[in-house]
Amino acid sequence: MSKKTVILIAYVLTLLFFLRSVTLVIFADGTGGYGMIIVSALVMTFLLRWYLKERQKDVKKDT
Numbered sequence: 001m002s003k004k005t006v007i008l009i010a011y012v013l014t015l016l017f018f019l020r021s022v023t024l025v026i027f028a029d030g031t032g033g034y035g036m037i038i039v040s041a042l043v044m045t046f047l048l049r050w051y052l053k054e055r056q057k058d059v060k061k062d063t
Contacts, residue, residue, distance in 0.1 A: 011047045
C-alpha cells in the first residue's frame, strides 16, 4: 500500500470518529464529548495537510 492510501484510510477512520462524537453530543445531551471533537478535528486537519503534501510531491516528481 502506498503512503497516500494509508493516510486516506486514517483520515476516513478519523472522520467517522468525528461524526460519532458529534452525534453523541447532539443526541445524548450531557456526554461532554467536546474534547474528542476538537482532537479528532485536529487530527483530520493534520492528516489532510500531510496527504496534500504527499500529493504535491508526486505531482512535482511526475513533471
